[in-house]
Amino acid sequence: METKKVFAPLGLIDYQQASVVSREIVKKDEGRVSVFAFDKGEGLSEHIAPFDALVYTLEGKADVKVDGDSFTLRSGEALIIPANRSHSLKAIAKFKMLLVMIKA
Secondary structure, eight states, X not given: OOSSOOOOGGGSOOOOTTOXXXXXXXXXXXXXXXXXXXXXXXXXXXXXXXXXXXXXEXXXXXXXXXXXXXXXXXXXXXXXXXXXXXXXXXXXXXXXXXEEEEEO
């Protein structure tokens, strides 16, 4: 993605029926920044990542589980997920997020 350019993360990707769509904005050895669009009912299965992660909700609503604890994210809300912790996500409604991952 072009640098030194103002952009709106919400408009970088569109929803696709029964799908999860992602677009990487920045990719470095130290971390990544991506946007995701989840159709209602779609999600990410439980997994562990070697990055600290900031999930920022651009639009919609989703349930996020971290080490068995449940959190509901709505537009404008964020959640920090520590590295090497089990986590998953499921869209309750159509859901767009900005994901910032930093190597732990």
